[in-house]
Amino acid sequence: MTIITRRTALVGASGLLLAGCEKITTSPTVRKVLTLGEKATLSGQRLVTDRNALAPEFTRADISPKFRMNGNRLPGSPEYQAHMASNFADWRLEIGGKVARPFSLTLAQLKAAPQRTQITRHDCVEGWSAIGEWTGVPLGLLLRQAQVSPSAQYIVFHCADDFSGKPYYESIDMIDALHPQTILAHTMNRQPLPVGHGAPIRLRVERALGYKQAKYVMKIEAVETLAGLYGGGGGYWEDHSGYQWFAGI
Amino acid sequence: MDAATASVTLQESATTVETRPLVYRTRLPVRIWHWTNALTIFVMLMSGATIFNAHPRLYWGKYGATFETPWLEIGRQGQQGFLRLGSLQFDTTGFLGLTEHSTRAFPPLVTIPNYYSLAEGRQWHFFFAWVLVVSIAGFVIYALFSRHLSHDLALTREERKLSHLWHDIKEHAHLRFPTGEAAKAYNPLQKIAYLSVIFVLIPLVVLTGMTMSPTLNAAFPWLLDIFGGRQSARSIHFLCATGFLAFIFIHLLMVLLAGPFNELRSIITGWYRLPAERRPKP
Numbered sequence: 001m002t003i004i005t006r007r008t009a010l011v012g013a014s015g016l017l018l019a020g021c022e023k024i025t026t027s028p029t030v031r032k033v034l035t036l037g038e039k040a041t042l043s044g045q046r047l048v049t050d051r052n053a054l055a056p057e058f059t060r061a062d063i064s065p066k067f068r069m070n071g072n073r074l075p076g077s078p079e080y081q082a083h084m085a086s087n088f089a090d091w092r093l094e095i096g097g098k099v100a101r102p103f104s105l106t107l108a109q110l111k112a113a114p115q116r117t118q119i120t121r122h123d124c125v126e127g128w129s130a131i132g133e134w135t136g137v138p139l140g141l142l143l144r145q146a147q148v149s150p151s152a153q154y155i156v157f158h159c160a161d162d163f164s165g166k167p168y169y170e171s172i173d174m175i176d177a178l179h180p181q182t183i184l185a186h187t188m189n190r191q192p193l194p195v196g197h198g199a200p201i202r203l204r205v206e207r208a209l210g211y212k213q214a215k216y217v218m219k220i221e222a223v224e225t226l227a228g229l230y231g232g233g234g235g236y237w238e239d240h241s242g243y244q245w246f247a248g249i
Numbered sequence: 250m251d252a253a254t255a256s257v258t259l260q261e262s263a264t265t266v267e268t269r270p271l272v273y274r275t276r277l278p279v280r281i282w283h284w285t286n287a288l289t290i291f292v293m294l295m296s297g298a299t300i301f302n303a304h305p306r307l308y309w310g311k312y313g314a315t316f317e318t319p320w321l322e323i324g325r326q327g328q329q330g331f332l333r334l335g336s337l338q339f340d341t342t343g344f345l346g347l348t349e350h351s352t353r354a355f356p357p358l359v360t361i362p363n364y365y366s367l368a369e370g371r372q373w374h375f376f377f378a379w380v381l382v383v384s385i386a387g388f389v390i391y392a393l394f395s396r397h398l399s400h401d402l403a404l405t406r407e408e409r410k411l412s413h414l415w416h417d418i419k420e421h422a423h424l425r426f427p428t429g430e431a432a433k434a435y436n437p438l439q440k441i442a443y444l445s446v447i448f449v450l451i452p453l454v455v456l457t458g459m460t461m462s463p464t465l466n467a468a469f470p471w472l473l474d475i476f477g478g479r480q481s482a483r484s485i486h487f488l489c490a491t492g493f494l495a496f497i498f499i500h501l502l503m504v505l506l507a508g509p510f511n512e513l514r515s516i517i518t519g520w521y522r523l524p525a526e527r528r529p530k531p
Contacts, residue, residue: 018363025362025369037376049468056470058311068314121312121479123463125367126303128314129479207464242368248464249375 042246051175055206058119063189064130067122070210072161072168073196080160080216088200093184097156097221100147107186107200113137116183124210125243134204136185140178143222152222156229157203160216163236170214171226171234171245172205181206184217209247211237272433274521279397282388283516289384290493292377293454297490298355299362299370305354307487311478320484323354378458385451392447401435402444408437426507429526439503446496454489457482 024030075081083091088107096102105113117135143155155177159168176182184201186193193199198215205212212235226232231239238245275283306319313319322333323345330346332339343349348356357363361373392398407413417437420426427436435443459465460472460482476482504512508524515521 018357021361021363025373031372034372034376037379038372040379041375045462045464045468049464053467055463055467056473062311064312064314064316066314066316068316121463121466123461123479124304124314125371127300127483128304128306129312130314131312207467209463237368242366242372244368244371244375249462 038244038246041249045246045248046175049207051178052180053207055120055181058121058131060119060133062131063119063133067130067132067189067197068124068128069196070122070124070213071215072163075159075161075216077160077162083160084195084199091200093201093217094219095142095146096219097223098149098152099143099222100149101145103146105142110137110184110201111186114141116180117187118181118183118204118206120181120204120206122210122213125247133189134183134185135187135190136183136201136204138180139182139184139203139220140180142184142220143177146222148222151224154223154226154234156221156223156226156234157214157217158219158221159214160218163240166236166240167230168214168216168236169230170203170212170236171223171229172203172208172212176205176207179205179207207248209249211235211243212247269523269525271520271522273519274433274515275519276395276397277519278388278391278395280516280519282384282391285380285384286388289377289381290497292361292373293381294490294493295359295361296370296373296377299360299365300367300374301487302353302355302360302365302370303367307484308480309477309484310480311473313480321487325352378455381451382455385447385455389447402440402447404437404440408440413437424506426524428524430523432523433521442496442499446493450489450492450496454486454493457486457489461486 092104092106093110094102094104114137115135116138117133119131119133121129121131123129139155152174154171154173156171157169159170161168172182182203182205185198185204186201188194188197193202198213198217201217202215203213203217223229226234226245230236233239234245235243237243301323305323306313306315307321308317308319319333320335322331323341324331324333325347328342328347329340330342330344330348332341332345341347344356346352346354351357351365353360353365357365360370362369389398392402408417414437420436421438426432427434456472457476459469460476461479466473466479473479473482476485511522511524
């Protein structure tokens with residue numbers, strides 16, 4: 001004899017409900033429709049935001065006492081470990097792809113270039129925020145020097161860190177790449193950028209969420225399309241966790 | 250035919266509620282908006298729960314991360330789920346923080362998707378955010394031009410009097426709802442509840458949501474000043490969600506108490522059967 005208790009009935013009913021929900025959330029058609037929202041957000045935000053509109057900047061009094069780290073904290077590759085051991089003396093940043101004049105720079109050369117310092121807020125996609133002071137070279141300056149091709153649509157950042165052997169990378173469009181606050185930061189809170197925060201340099205693209213702020217940047221590449229690059233999503237999290245490529249919200 | 254006349258003539262002979270006339274009470278655009286909005290609010294609450302699960306702590310101010318003290322936190326300690334509000338801690342094992350099937354703040358039964366995926370939760374949230382904004386804008390424009398706002402939703406001069414409102418509160422507390430002709434219109438507390446959702450809760454939840462967007466911070470930095478920083482905006486956003494939950498709870502309770510069949514018919518088809526006048530007590 002079977003006795004259906006209220007509890008088993010409830011568990012059974014919620015089980016059915018969950019199965020139904022899962023059918024909807026995993027449906028390829030539904031997922032495709034939902035990406036329309038992402039496209040609308042990108043177009044809408046670009047429409048109302050001037051391409052040079054600055055992210056809010058703060059005062060030193062606003063700086064978070066402790067700045068939480070996001071992503072990897074210590075790249076494991078022997079190559080990176082060697083750079084770390086030599087204090088990045090032999091490290092060089094490569095700039096290439098769709099540019100007329102590819103070149104590379106040492107950390108000292110980067111620090112000798114014109115600098116920008118900004119106190120900005122870092123917003124993790126998870127919801128937390130931390131405020132820090134960053135100093136670095138405007139990316140636009142380097143791209144102009146490399147004479148980036150007019151056909152280039154995105155700038156890709158290849159990084160030294162990886163998740164289970166899958167390399168970290170990120171990409172931004174030319175609007176964000178040429179934005180005055182987009183810098184390659186080598187200094188954080190007036191100290192050399194710590195390894196946990198992306199030494200020797202990390203990207204600061206201040207109108208985007210934390211996962212766009214690529215750490216341990218080794219190579220910058222101008223490309224026409226993101227297709228064919230790694231998983232084609234334009235970033236590690238985009239490829240492996242389905243994060244939205246546009247990280248403005 | 251005038252529904253009012255019909256109701257009066259029928260009242261004389263009628264002994265049961267069922268023979269009372271049906272009146273057309275809820276127009277089609279209002280019904281469409283109601284159901285679009287109902288679906289949207291549920292998706293927003295449930296996908297919002299997924300997003301909250303990524304960092305189930307709320308702060309006040311410009312910044313806030315694991316090192317700062319949250320004013321609200323949902324989590325677990327060993328085999329105990331808890332909700333901490335300031336210095337108060339509530340055991341929520343089985344509901345929040347720790348359930349049979351999950352160690353997340355909100356269990357899968359109330360999240361979209363029904364497994365933890367921040368990316369998918371965000372995808373649902375930001376798609377339906379557009380639905381919310383477009384539908385509320387459409388509804389408000391309709392309500393203005395159709396006079397739904399001025400005729401049905403706005404409080405009359407009489408209803409705005411404190412004595413009147415106090416009387417309505419007492420009637421609600423005794424579960425005495427308007428009957429007969431009076432039931433054709435929304436009552437004052439009902440109007441205040443609906444107006445609060447349309448003109449306070451929804452605009453506030455949209456604006457605090459926009460305040461959390463780093464790109465929109467560049468476009469509208471004043472939003473940060475209004476809400477006192479991004480983390481404050483996030484907290485207010487969550488409080489709005491709690492407000493929606495409270496509204497839904499009371500709204501559904503009122504539907505049940507007022508007669509779920511009649512109320513549902515009215516919000517689906519527009520037709521409503523006026524409840525019989527209460528017989529005066531002997």
